[in-house]
Amino acid sequence: MTQHTVRTPATPSVLEDPFLDRDVAFTQAEREALGLTGRLPTGVLTLEQQAQRAYQQLQAQGGDLAKNVYLEQLHDRDETLYYKVLTEHLVELLPIVYDPTVGQAIEKYSHEYRRPRGVFLSIDRPEDIEKSFATLKLGPEDVDLIVCTDAEEILGIGDWGVGGIQISVGKLAVYTAAAGIDPRRVVPVSLDVGTDRESLLKDPLYLGNRHSRVHGADYDAFIEKYLRTASSMFPDALLHFEDFGPSNARRILEKYRDSYRIFNDDVQGTGAITLAAALSAVKVSGVPMRDQKLVVFGAGTAGVGIADQLRDAMIRDGASAEQATAQVWLIDKQGLLTRDMADLRDYQQPYARDPKEVAGWGTDGGAISLLETVRQVRPTILLGTSTVHGAFTREVVETMAAGTERPIIFPISNPTSRIEAMPADVIAWSKGKALVAVGIPVPPVDFGGMTYHIGQANNALLYPGLGLGTIVSGASRVTAGMLVAATQAVADQVDVSAPGASLLPPVENLRASSAITAAAVVGAAVSEGVATNKTADPDQAVRQAMWEPVYADGMAS
Numbered sequence: 107m108t109q110h111t112v113r114t115p116a117t118p119s120v121l122e123d124p125f126l127d128r129d130v131a132f133t134q135a136e137r138e139a140l141g142l143t144g145r146l147p148t149g150v151l152t153l154e155q156q157a158q159r160a161y162q163q164l165q166a167q168g169g170d171l172a173k174n175v176y177l178e179q180l181h182d183r184d185e186t187l188y189y190k191v192l193t194e195h196l197v198e199l200l201p202i203v204y205d206p207t208v209g210q211a212i213e214k215y216s217h218e219y220r221r222p223r224g225v226f227l228s229i230d231r232p233e234d235i236e237k238s239f240a241t242l243k244l245g246p247e248d249v250d251l252i253v254c255t256d257a258e259e260i261l262g263i264g265d266w267g268v269g270g271i272q273i274s275v276g277k278l279a280v281y282t283a284a285a286g287i288d289p290r291r292v293v294p295v296s297l298d299v300g301t302d303r304e305s306l307l308k309d310p311l312y313l314g315n316r317h318s319r320v321h322g323a324d325y326d327a328f329i330e331k332y333l334r335t336a337s338s339m340f341p342d343a344l345l346h347f348e349d350f351g352p353s354n355a356r357r358i359l360e361k362y363r364d365s366y367r368i369f370n371d372d373v374q375g376t377g378a379i380t381l382a383a384a385l386s387a388v389k390v391s392g393v394p395m396r397d398q399k400l401v402v403f404g405a406g407t408a409g410v411g412i413a414d415q416l417r418d419a420m421i422r423d424g425a426s427a428e429q430a431t432a433q434v435w436l437i438d439k440q441g442l443l444t445r446d447m448a449d450l451r452d453y454q455q456p457y458a459r460d461p462k463e464v465a466g467w468g469t470d471g472g473a474i475s476l477l478e479t480v481r482q483v484r485p486t487i488l489l490g491t492s493t494v495h496g497a498f499t500r501e502v503v504e505t506m507a508a509g510t511e512r513p514i515i516f517p518i519s520n521p522t523s524r525i526e527a528m529p530a531d532v533i534a535w536s537k538g539k540a541l542v543a544v545g546i547p548v549p550p551v552d553f554g555g556m557t558y559h560i561g562q563a564n565n566a567l568l569y570p571g572l573g574l575g576t577i578v579s580g581a582s583r584v585t586a587g588m589l590v591a592a593t594q595a596v597a598d599q600v601d602v603s604a605p606g607a608s609l610l611p612p613v614e615n616l617r618a619s620s621a622i623t624a625a626a627v628v629g630a631a632v633s634e635g636v637a638t639n640k641t642a643d644p645d646q647a648v649r650q651a652m653w654e655p656v657y658a659d660g661m662a663s
């Protein structure tokens with residue numbers, strides 16, 4: 107019998123490692139030294155030329171999902187090139203790697219799957235958490251940031267099981283593109299606790315745990331084990347929680363915020379960016395923050411997170427706690443929330459109204475509707491976090507505009523299929539009076555001879571800077587003061603003096619804007635006494651920390 111020798115891998119390992127690979131940008135000398143002789147076409151291109159080619163290939167993809175898949179493949183091949191393309195075309199590509207296209211990538215995850223990225227932790231094998239992180243071969247000081255999701259409430263599209271890994275990947279891509287967080291020092295995580303989506307459970311190609319969602323003590327123990335293991339293996343890492351369901355997002359944050367370096371993006375990031383947009387809008391409307399009246403439609407994780415931040419801002423502006431709380435009205439599936447309702451969530455309770463106060467209000471099948479609430483309250487701010495497409499009807503917007511001179515209207519449910527109203531409609535229905543921001547990127551709106559620039563009230567305009575500031579300061583906790591500093595830093599970057607101006611900084615400037623936000627966060631972490639790296643010059647510390655997509659000088663090693 108012929109003796110076969112063991113076959114060496116067909117592709118040299120350096121070409122398989124996305125942090126080392128430069129493909130045809132390797133020089134002849136590098137090719138020689140790395141054992142790549144004869145394994146690449148002779149031509150040597152620069153990073154810029156490779157980025158041009160990749161961008162051309164991207165343009166040839168048919169549709170946004172195909173572009174997302176193409177970019178993920180590039181991400182898996184050459185991280186530097188991926189981030190070069192992404193940062194150079196951020197305005198165009200953010201909606202592809204992030205919201206709204208990331209929603210499709212999540213829904214189609216098991217079918218579009220090419221290769222794994224991230225760490226997949228299963229509730230059926232909690233004993234594997236440590237072993238799984240250990241396979242990364244990263245030391246205790248090697249990780250700055252971990253984004254995890256259990257995918258129960260992805261954007262506004264619900265439960266997508268293991269496909270949720272793509273929101274962890276997308277959020278991290280934004281952290282790097284927007285704030286220069288080093289992509290070698292981050293980890294995306296899927297906490298696979300099952301799914302209640304029948305179509306996934308029945309799909310033979312579904313890649314996640316094939317059972318319904320686990321709740322209760324086993325779920326809690328799994329989350330606690332994740333937190334304990336991640337923070338003891340990587341004590342410097344910020345632990346970002348994304349798209350958990352309404353019964354867990356806030357509960358986990360409240361339980362662990364004082365003992366771990368955790369951040370819930372949907373509660374805290376969303377609250378902070380929406381407050382930044384509201385601060386800009388208040389400058390235009392002239393109604394002081396302490397006198398604002400807020401109606402929240404969709405009183406879940408994001409809605410109440412925002413309500414809390416706006417209430418705190420009213421208090422900082424001089425309102426008493428009682429007055430500020432009384433200036434918030436929450437509406438959920440039951441209609442306007444009142445204290446006599448048996449099924450209120452604990453975080454909704456502080457804002458539930460006294461039934462006596464609303465006794466004479468019109469009801470529809472027993473519930474007080476959004477329209478009736480707007481009619482009665484004459485709110486100055488209307489927020490949409492309900493996932494109900496079209497809920498802000500013409501009548502609602504017209505009623506809002508009849509009750510206040512410059513209504514502030516933020517339909518921020520994502521993705522586009524869930525938005526409560528499109529900005530062009532809100533502006534037209536309010537005859538150009540409404541001050542609008544939404545979660546997705548939208549083009550400017552022309553109305554009545556004016557151009558209205560619509561700010562993107564998406565936590566992506568805030569969390570990258572907050573994260574960078576947390577990492578640079580080595581903050582042991584993400585404090586309320588750090589969130590306020592981030593909010594104020596974003597709001598301060600906006601000039602609303604021109605009519606139709608955006609309420610938030612443009613995505614074009616996201617890198618510069620995130621650096622400013624990060625420096626403010628470092629300052630707050632130092633003054634709040636949670637910084638472990640105390641720097642005298644936050645701006646410089648932040649700038650130095652920002653990773654750039656370049657092939658480092660010398661040989662890849």
Ligand SMILES: NC(=O)c1ccc[n+]([C@@H]2O[C@H](COP(=O)([O-])OP(=O)(O)OC[C@H]3O[C@@H](n4cnc5c(N)ncnc54)[C@H](O)[C@@H]3O)[C@@H](O)[C@H]2O)c1
Binds near residue numbers: 262408490494519544
């Ligand atoms: N722009 C941003 O930065 C940002 C950030 C976080 C969340 N969001 C969006 O906000 C939406 C909600 O996200 P979440 O994490 O708070 O989800 P969630 O499930 O915690 O909250 C949604 C709430 O809306 C309520 N709701 C559903 N149907 C309703 C109806 N017909 N009438 C009134 N209320 C209704 C639900 O009962 C729930 O309380 C999503 O679309 C998400 O994409 C946007």
Ligand SMILES: O=C(O)C[C@H](O)C(=O)O
Binds near residue numbers: 260349372566
């Ligand atoms: O992911 C986004 O676009 C924002 C937000 O975190 C959301 O859940 O919608």
Ligand SMILES: [Mg+2]
Binds near residue numbers: 348349
């Ligand atoms: Mg989210």
